[in-house]
Amino acid sequence: MTGRLLEARNVSVEFVTRSGHVARALDGVNLQVGAGEVVALVGESGSGKTTVARTMLGLERPVAGEVAFDGEPLGYSGRRLRELRRRVQMVLQDPAGALNPRQTVYESVAEGMRLHGLAAKDPAGRTETEMVAAAMASAGLRPPERLFLRYPHELSGGQRQRVLIAGALALGPELLIADEPVSSLDASIRGEILALLLKLRDELGLGVLVVTHDLGLAWNIADRIAVMYLGRVVEAGPTEEVLQAPQHPYTQALLSVVPEIEELRPVVLTGEIPDPTRIPGGCRFHPRCPAVADGSAAADGVERSCRTQPLEVLPADPQGHHTACHLAALRSSTGPRTGSIV
Amino acid sequence: MSDLLRMRDVSLTYRSEGGDVPAVRNVDLDLDRGEIVGIAGESGCGKSTLASTILRLQPPTARVTGEVLFEGQDVLTMSWGHLRALRWAGASMVFQGALHSLNPVQRVGDQIAEPIHLHDPETSDKQAHLRVGELLEQVGLPAARARAYPHQLSGGQKQRIMIAMALACRPRLIVADEPTTALDVMVQAQVLHVLSGLVHELGVGMLMISHDLSVLADLCDRIVVMYGGRVVEQGPSKLVFGEALHPYAEALSAAFPRVGDPAARYAPSGLPGDPPDPAALPPGCSFAPRCPRVIDDCTRAVPELRSFGGDRQASCIRVGQP
Numbered sequence: 001m002t003g004r005l006l007e008a009r010n011v012s013v014e015f016v017t018r019s020g021h022v023a024r025a026l027d028g029v030n031l032q033v034g035a036g037e038v039v040a041l042v043g044e045s046g047s048g049k050t051t052v053a054r055t056m057l058g059l060e061r062p063v064a065g066e067v068a069f070d071g072e073p074l075g076y077s078g079r080r081l082r083e084l085r086r087r088v089q090m091v092l093q094d095p096a097g098a099l100n101p102r103q104t105v106y107e108s109v110a111e112g113m114r115l116h117g118l119a120a121k122d123p124a125g126r127t128e129t130e131m132v133a134a135a136m137a138s139a140g141l142r143p144p145e146r147l148f149l150r151y152p153h154e155l156s157g158g159q160r161q162r163v164l165i166a167g168a169l170a171l172g173p174e175l176l177i178a179d180e181p182v183s184s185l186d187a188s189i190r191g192e193i194l195a196l197l198l199k200l201r202d203e204l205g206l207g208v209l210v211v212t213h214d215l216g217l218a219w220n221i222a223d224r225i226a227v228m229y230l231g232r233v234v235e236a237g238p239t240e241e242v243l244q245a246p247q248h249p250y251t252q253a254l255l256s257v258v259p260e261i262e263e264l265r266p267v268v269l270t271g272e273i274p275d276p277t278r279i280p281g282g283c284r285f286h287p288r289c290p291a292v293a294d295g296s297a298a299a300d301g302v303e304r305s306c307r308t309q310p311l312e313v314l315p316a317d318p319q320g321h322h323t324a325c326h327l328a329a330l331r332s333s334t335g336p337r338t339g340s341i342v
Numbered sequence: 343m344s345d346l347l348r349m350r351d352v353s354l355t356y357r358s359e360g361g362d363v364p365a366v367r368n369v370d371l372d373l374d375r376g377e378i379v380g381i382a383g384e385s386g387c388g389k390s391t392l393a394s395t396i397l398r399l400q401p402p403t404a405r406v407t408g409e410v411l412f413e414g415q416d417v418l419t420m421s422w423g424h425l426r427a428l429r430w431a432g433a434s435m436v437f438q439g440a441l442h443s444l445n446p447v448q449r450v451g452d453q454i455a456e457p458i459h460l461h462d463p464e465t466s467d468k469q470a471h472l473r474v475g476e477l478l479e480q481v482g483l484p485a486a487r488a489r490a491y492p493h494q495l496s497g498g499q500k501q502r503i504m505i506a507m508a509l510a511c512r513p514r515l516i517v518a519d520e521p522t523t524a525l526d527v528m529v530q531a532q533v534l535h536v537l538s539g540l541v542h543e544l545g546v547g548m549l550m551i552s553h554d555l556s557v558l559a560d561l562c563d564r565i566v567v568m569y570g571g572r573v574v575e576q577g578p579s580k581l582v583f584g585e586a587l588h589p590y591a592e593a594l595s596a597a598f599p600r601v602g603d604p605a606a607r608y609a610p611s612g613l614p615g616d617p618p619d620p621a622a623l624p625p626g627c628s629f630a631p632r633c634p635r636v637i638d639d640c641t642r643a644v645p646e647l648r649s650f651g652g653d654r655q656a657s658c659i660r661v662g663q664p
Contacts, residue, residue: 045497045526156616157385186384187553187597191612198608213527216556219601220610243601257531258601259560268531272496 005207006056006088006175007032007316010065012231013048013055021277025051027231028065030316033175037318038201038208040222040239042215042254046273047228049211053177056209058084086116089168093180095160099152106148109135109167116171131170138204139166140196158189165196175207176200182217194221215258219243224318227251230273230284233314237321247323247332249291282307283326291327302326345411346515346547347373347396347433352408354391354400354571356620363621365391365404367571375514378541378548380558380579382594383568384617389551392568393517396549397429412515430457434508436501438520443504444492450503451488454478457510477506481536498529505536509544516541519551534561555591556598559583564653567591570618570628573647577654587656590629627658635660 013026026048033039033056041049054060056067058074058081066073069084089112092098099108109132113119119128126134136144139162152160161181168176178197182190198221200206210222218225218239225243226236227250235248246252253267269288274280286292286306297303311324323329354366366388373379381389394400395410398417410417412432417425434457437443445453454477455470465473475485481502492500501521508516518537522530538561541548552558558565558579565582567575567590575588586592593613599606615632618624624631626641633640639659647657 044528158616187555187594188384188613188617191597191610192614193612194610195612198610215527215601216599216606217610219603220599220606221608240607254527255601257527259554259556259598266531266535268535269528270532272498272529 005033005035005070006209007068008052008056008065009068009316010313011052011055011062011067012064013051013060014063017277023276024279025231025276026055026062027279028313029228029231029233030314031056031226031233031236032316032318033207033209034318035174035207036201036205037224038197038210038222040210040212040218040225041228042212042218042225043228044213044254044273046230046276048231048276049228050179051231052228053090053179053209053211057088057090057177082116086118086171087173088175088177089171089173091161091164091168091176091178091181094184095157095164096152096184098164099160101152103151104148105136105141105150105152105155105163106132108152108163109170112167113170118171132166135170136163136166138169138200139163140192141166156189157185158192161185161189161193162196165193165200169200169204173206175209177209177211179211180213181210183212183214190217191220197221215243215255227254230279231276232284232311232324234285234325235321235323236314236317238319241321247321247328248285248325249289249327250285253290282309283311283324285325297327300327300330302330345372346375346377346413347371347549348409348411348414349392349395350409350411352392352395352406352410354388354395355405355407356401357403357405358621360621364623365571365620366395368408369568369571369573371566371573373515373547373549375547376541376545377564378538378550378562380562380565381549381551381568382553382555382558382565382591384553384594386617386620387568388571388620389568390519391571393435393519393549393551396515396517397433397435398425399435427461430513431461431511432513433515433517434511434513436504436508436516436518436521438523444500446492448491449488450490450492450495451478454488454503454507454510457507461511473510474506477509478502480509480540481506482532496529497525498532501525501529501533502536505533505540509540512544513546515547515549517549517551520553521550522557523552523554530557537561553594554598555583555594559595567594570623571620572628572644572657573655574629574658575654575656576647577650577656578652581652581654587650587654587661588629588658589633589635589660591656593634629658 008029008031011026011029015023043049133144141147141162182193222239225239226233229250235251253269256267267290280287283306291297292306297306305326314322314324349371352369356363383389395406451474454474458470474488478485483502522533562579565579566573569590575591583595586595596611618628627645630636630640645657645659647655649655
């Protein structure tokens with residue numbers, strides 16, 4: 001089945017800062033990750049992409065909207081969350097920091113299984129050792145027995161990341177959420193870990209949500225992309241369409257600064273994402289938008305809307321390509337698409 | 343010799359209880375004013391170690407041989423006083439991880455002013471203050487940010503502070519070690535923009551170290567690729583990134599896919615295996631155990647760096663072979 005697995009429905013998350021201001025970290029996010037599907041969530045630091053991942057795991061509670069798994073809204077009792085987290089596993093970004101330095105590889109991989117009491121109720125009747133070995137083999141750690149008693153400092157960066165993935169796989173999850181899975185790894189290992197994620201999708205039918213700022217990674221493995229800016233998804237669609245014919249000026253700018261794309265004149269946005277306690281009115285991107293700054297929004301007569309009229313929240317549509325931008329909406333309704341690259 | 347930096351046959355060996363560990367082996371490297379040269383390679387390939395010799399920052403257990411000529415003078419043998427004058431004012435470094443290199447309880451303006459006062463004790467506070475403002479504007483920050491503490495700045499702003507500090511004493515050479523690794527795409531683009539602008543505006547030379555070949559290809563005039571402590575390829579950056587000769591340089595370049603390239607779609611490219619342990623280097627070519635094109639001859643002798651025209655060099659016996 002290609003049914004929906006994990007979905008965020010119009011989710012908003014707020015944090016109260018020390019000074020008492022309310023920061024709206026997520027402001028109406030729709031997102032779906034289906035079985036056997038790789039979805040990349042991209043954006044700058046502060047765009048809210050990690051908050052989406054945490055909310056989908058039940059680590060943050062939405063103030064509005066809901067997260068649903070297999071059609072059922074998440075329950076936030078300890079028991080319900082524990083069940084969710086067996087089926088949805090997280091792979092963290094810093095393998096050196098995420099592994100306990102005083103625990104052997106075996107202990108690290110087995111820890112989650114023990115917490116969930118899985119060895120006692122394995123349908124195939126395997127022992128804990130067999131299950132650990134199987135998870136490690138799936139994560140590409142071969143032969144597993146030879147690595148059981150190693151400590152993290154004895155492993156290479158790529159092996160550590162594989163141990164983390166093995167720990168997640170040991171629970172037999174249906175979905176992985178990987179937060180910057182390769183950003184701290186060397187170039188040569190990067191491709192190996194990404195290939196592993198693709199293999200897990202193909203062989204085990206896992207759904208994968210990858211949180212990253214690396215568009216090359218998305219091009220390497222993702223079926224779909226959602227681009228986030230200041231707590232909203234601003235453009236979403238199939239990877240080929242979003243990366244080869246981006247509609248939102250923010251996506252276009254992100255793509256233009258990927259070093260190896262020489263065809264594009266780099267659009268280096270000034271400044272950084274604004275503070276989510278003060279989300280700009282109108283289109284939230286307008287203060288940094290190159291189309292507003294260079295007058296092309298004004299020339300097309302949408303600048304006033306950009307400054308004053310908020311955009312609709314994008315739907316979680318697994319097929320379509322959607323953009324939250326007044327200018328893109330106007331151009332797609334009136335003429336040929338501009339700003340696309342090949 | 344007009345060269346700003348000329349390294350000749352530089353080797354660095356760590357002495358340890360288990361024996362000598364060669365971290366850098368027989369490296370030659372030239373850098374002129376107004377030029378940006380990139381050093382690429384995986385962790386442990388010796389790139390940061392090589393850079394440390396430029397300011398004689400290597401640990402005391404290391405033995406360095408060869409020549410590191412800065413404006414014609416050998417850094418490795420110069421007097422301590424001379425070396426001290428060279429650091430900051432002749433050549434300065436931007437380290438990786440700006441987030442941890444700044445003093446959290448001192449205003450950033452005072453930290454930028456510190457090398458200025460150290461190198462010219464005559465400088466008045468007012469002069470230093472003006473210079474700090476000027477430096478901040480050079481790196482694209484308002485002069486008023488001098489009063490901020492590090493925790494009040496974002497990662498990109500802190501990295502700009504580190505660059506301003508490196509520029510404080512008007513050096514002729516800047517060594518930037520992974521200056522953008524911890525930064526976001528857009529902030530990385532901003533910082534790289536500032537760095538390349540400074541090189542062209544001030545006519546300084548820059549040596550930039552990164553494991554990201556695509557960043558180097560974008561910014562540098564030339565790229566030097568290191569593996570197992572040696573230079574395995576060097577040449578104009580577009581060629582090294584686009585049409586690498588050495589199989590290792592080729593693998594590094596393929597690790598960063600071009601968005602839109604159909605060959606990279608659903609095909610992330612990695613390089614199996616780990617870089618060699620410098621304490622136990624394989625015989626012959628260090629890359630042979632991981633090389634997709636390896637033949638028996640590869641393990642017989644260490645391949646020499648050969649020229650392939652147009653300022654290109656590679657050390658692989660298979661280059662030019664069918």
